[in-house]
Amino acid sequence: MTQFQQMMWALNTVTGVFLLALLVVRKNYRMYPAFTAYIFVNVAVATSLFFIYRLWGFSSTASWRFAWAMQAVTVCARALAVAEVCRHFLSRYTGIWALAQRLLLACAGLVLLYSGLAVRHQWALALPTADRGLELSIATVIVMLFLFARYYDLRPERTDRALAIGFCLYSCFRVLNDTISDRYLYGYARIWSLLETLAFFASLSVWSWALRKSRTETASNEELLPVGVYQSIAPQINLRLRSLNDQLSKIWKPEVTRH
Amino acid sequence: MSFTLILFSSFIVILLLVLGWAARQPQKRRRLHADPRSLEQRGQCHTNYLPQIRQALAPADYEFVSKRASREVQRRVRRERRSVVLAYLAALRGDFQSLLRMARVIAVLSPQVVAVQEFERLRLTAQFAWRYELIRWKLLMGLAPMIQLDGLSNLVSGLSVRMEAALKELGERAAAAAELASSIDRRGLDVV
Numbered sequence: 001m002t003q004f005q006q007m008m009w010a011l012n013t014v015t016g017v018f019l020l021a022l023l024v025v026r027k028n029y030r031m032y033p034a035f036t037a038y039i040f041v042n043v044a045v046a047t048s049l050f051f052i053y054r055l056w057g058f059s060s061t062a063s064w065r066f067a068w069a070m071q072a073v074t075v076c077a078r079a080l081a082v083a084e085v086c087r088h089f090l091s092r093y094t095g096i097w098a099l100a101q102r103l104l105l106a107c108a109g110l111v112l113l114y115s116g117l118a119v120r121h122q123w124a125l126a127l128p129t130a131d132r133g134l135e136l137s138i139a140t141v142i143v144m145l146f147l148f149a150r151y152y153d154l155r156p157e158r159t160d161r162a163l164a165i166g167f168c169l170y171s172c173f174r175v176l177n178d179t180i181s182d183r184y185l186y187g188y189a190r191i192w193s194l195l196e197t198l199a200f201f202a203s204l205s206v207w208s209w210a211l212r213k214s215r216t217e218t219a220s221n222e223e224l225l226p227v228g229v230y231q232s233i234a235p236q237i238n239l240r241l242r243s244l245n246d247q248l249s250k251i252w253k254p255e256v257t258r259h
Numbered sequence: 260m261s262f263t264l265i266l267f268s269s270f271i272v273i274l275l276l277v278l279g280w281a282a283r284q285p286q287k288r289r290r291l292h293a294d295p296r297s298l299e300q301r302g303q304c305h306t307n308y309l310p311q312i313r314q315a316l317a318p319a320d321y322e323f324v325s326k327r328a329s330r331e332v333q334r335r336v337r338r339e340r341r342s343v344v345l346a347y348l349a350a351l352r353g354d355f356q357s358l359l360r361m362a363r364v365i366a367v368l369s370p371q372v373v374a375v376q377e378f379e380r381l382r383l384t385a386q387f388a389w390r391y392e393l394i395r396w397k398l399l400m401g402l403a404p405m406i407q408l409d410g411l412s413n414l415v416s417g418l419s420v421r422m423e424a425a426l427k428e429l430g431e432r433a434a435a436a437a438e439l440a441s442s443i444d445r446r447g448l449d450v451v
Contacts, residue, residue: 095372143274146281152367172271179267230369234376237362
């Protein structure tokens with residue numbers, strides 16, 4: 001590793017520790033336990049990798065295996081943190097949240113499948129492929145989450161928005177990084193590793209800024225309507241909309257109705 | 260450049276574009292009212308002007324103008340007539356969107372949402388938007404028969420009437436629920 005890379009690594013670790021301290025001091029860890037765990041895992045992994053690389057060397061097989069095992073743990077922690085952000089976005093709206101959960105899970109599954117199929121069974125690249133698939137799923141889930149919020153005109157908290165954007169940007173960068181560095185620019189792996197460190201630093205900065213203040217607990221649920229209201233109105237609206245569309249198609253094709 | 264690189268890069272570009280659009284805060288935020296009674300005030304007014312629009316579009320009026328006025332005046336009348344219909348169509352779309360917004364508010368405030376109904380509405384909304392644009396362009400080119408706008412406005416106003424009736428009922432039920440909650444509260448029970 002170059003000196004600059006080592007410096008960036010140290011900077012990321014320090015920023016991670018700062019973010020952890022911020023989470024504890026502002027008592028935001030209560031609101032974001034999974035996110036706090038994710039940051040903790042990141043700091044722990046970075047520290048342990050530092051010692052592993054010093055012990056076994058940066059290019060040794062043992063280091064490589066350890067790094068990928070740690071990567072699996074980190075991605076799982078990130079997935080849990082993203083699930084937490086999704087819950088903060090929508091869980092106040094019980095019905096919408098139930099729908100979103102199914103939709104987001106299905107979407108993540110489909111993207112994973114797509115990522116697996118896209119590489120055409122190249123087993124030598126199984127680990128980067130799995131990593132890329134997970135990162136792509138995370139990015140897609142976050143984009144879907146924002147689409148959901150926009151469609152239903154919901155207003156997520158600024159902190160949740162910033163956390164989600166940070167996750168999405170980092171995951172997008174990792175997908176590109178995995179695709180380019182592992183296949184085409186193997187010789188430039190160090191540059192890409194450095195860029196990844198920079199991308200993570202940017203995400204850490206966004207999160208630190210978002211969590212600089214204590215986040216107060218919001219009302220757990222909106223004032224909900226009785227169950228029957230939706231069940232009676234929604235089909236009527238859809239029926240009317242369908243008729244309206246039929247009418248529009250008649251306007252578009254007037255010859256069908258003329259005698 | 261290989262297939263995989265193009266595939267994943269395009270996916271990421273699309274994701275980032277959609278994220279940029281979806282994460283952008285609308286300049287004028289609509290307040291999501293928790294009280295369903297407030298929805299009753301969102302009247303659908305534009306469909307009420309249909310008789311005036313029909314009067315403005317009546318062929319008799321146009322024939323009268325064509326006999327008595329110059330070509331320049333006739334052209335101006337035709338132009339203004341078209342702009343009136345376009346404005347009316349846009350207003351109808353506004354009514355339609357307002358009703359859709361109400362439907363979304365009901366979905367957001369419901370403890371149970373049926374996925375099929377939500378997807379159906381999404382599909383119909385997309386279809387409406389597409390057809391609306393086609394008709395608008397047809398009108399702009401002077402091809403669409405204007406009299407068929409009748410059906411369009413009847414549907415919107417019908418939907419409005421049904422929605423208002425349902426929301427009135429909803430308001431009454433919400434008031435009854437509030438009354439019940441406050442009476443339980445007075446008795447010192449914990450309402451969860």
